[in-house]
Amino acid sequence: MTSFRTLTLGTAMAAAALLPMAASADAKAYKVGLIASLSGPTASLGQQIERGARLYEQLHKTDLGDDTIELVVRDDTGPAPDVAKRLAQELVVRDHVDFLAGIIFTPNANAIAPIATQAKVPFVIMNAAASATTKASPYIVRVSQTIPQFTQPLAQWASKQVDIKTVYTLVSDYAPGIEAEEAFTAGFKGDGKSVVQSVRVPVQSPDFVPFLQKVKDAKPDALYVFLPGGTQSTALMKAYQSLGLKEAGIRLIGSGEVTVEDELPNMGDAALGVVTGFHYSTAHDSKANADFLKAWQAAYGADSTPTFMAVGGYDGMAAIHHAIKAMKGKGDGKAAVDAMSQWTAESPRGSVSIDPETRDIVQNIYIRRVEKVNGALRNVEFETFAAVKDPGKAK
Structure with a gap:
């Protein structure tokens, strides 16, 4: 055959x-x-x-x-x-x-x-x-x-935050993760702004604890994360909580997969306050x-x-x-x-x-924060980058 x-x-x-x-x-x-x-x-x-x-x-x-x-x-x-x-x-x-x-x-x-x-x-x-x-x-x-389409707006938003001067990036070790790392680093610019370190984790079934312990030891203002989504997002959130990164003053920001809707109930209150850049939320008002x-x-x-x-x-x-x-x-x-x-x-x-010209999607990118709405966790949009084309095609 x-x-x-x-x-x-x-x-x-x-x-x-x-x-x-x-x-x-x-x-x-x-x-x-x-x-x-x-x-x-x-x-x-x-x-x-x-x-x-x-x-x-x-x-x-x-x-x-x-x-x-x-x-x-x-x-x-x-x-x-x-x-x-x-x-x-x-x-x-x-x-x-x-x-x-x-x-x-x-x-x-x-x-x-x-x-x-x-x-x-x-x-x-x-x-x-x-x-x-x-x-x-x-x-x-x-x-x-596309990865740059939602990563660059998030990086631009982070650049404007006075309490985020240093960022540590953690991404899955395959082409999209590497592209996310590059896009965030390129977009996170300004006086006193810097990506202090980057780490790449296995695509399948990573153990986040040793990686996040290194992040905690480095004491950045924020951790940027890109993952494929699914159960990995919950595993990341639980490790972030158990190691006390939030209490250490390390904000968690990332692509929308980090707080993907079907996993939010499994994450619990550890996800509250996490900011992501993405194109869809179940909380989108339309x-x-x-x-x-x-x-x-x-x-x-x-x-x-x-x-x-x-x-x-x-x-x-x-x-x-x-x-x-x-x-x-x-x-x-x-x-x-x-x-x-x-x-x-x-x-x-x-x-x-x-x-x-590119056969790629043009869409709004939203900056969202995890909040409780009627007792349930939701990615609540609070800033919009309208009609974003893929900036990666400009390379």
Whole structure:
């Protein structure tokens, strides 16, 4: 079986590229191959993306007239580029998907990019956030976020705080983490401002205690953190609390993954006062977000909480719907990418669009503080950087 796939992949993908995405008259069942991490330590992240995508389909299944969309979901198991690449190949060659989508981790997205290019299949990234990823294929459109996009505004905010002069950075040791470290360091500028030290921790299952003990010993004014999110965020918060960094006067700031909504109840009051920069909070005050939260809880239970991953899956399907409607049954992969490059929407996170030059998301970035609202922890927005493009593309 493996030998057969190896021998026939090139010709099968070339043939797939020649097929029109839809017949001009007949209704079509479009297939979206959604790849996410649905097992292992990051399973909660992949589940959020899948649920967000399915929720959009449930709410908008009649929007395409007689056309339909089938989600074909695959588990890449975590940061595993070889697995992600194999799954993308199978989805294109065997399942004949019209779109590839999903992806938590940047290395997985980069491994899939050549498949999308060769097969001329649009690839909608719903999370993977390293700035350079959209450059890996002209068929990539990203609806999620980039690391510099939310890190630089946070660094600029921190630069204005009189009580934050020195910062220690702690990031996951892979491309997005390194990019976050660089973006924060570049943005944290001003008289007397400095990043005193940086440390990188394992991507999977890190023990934060020895790293945070070194932070405590260094006595910075603040600790900046970037993590993939999920249960790691709670582990980080518990270590921050148990080692007494807050009592030592070391403020915790970071990317939105540090106080991701579905983990806040597990963090408890240790998370109070943590400031993050990000593009989505369940506390965002808008009708679109209120409607989204209501529909989410109706579908998945009153105790279920959507995160930015869910919004990535939800908006990714909105962009795919836009492309299908714009093409009106005619067009190929490039036409779909061109259509999505003109997509604008009122998302649960606020107004969004795609920058046609970079095929990357343009969106508001919010500075948020963890506060108690009606007895529950929430990321409450208190400052907005409007319509932010990815600053990493300027490099």
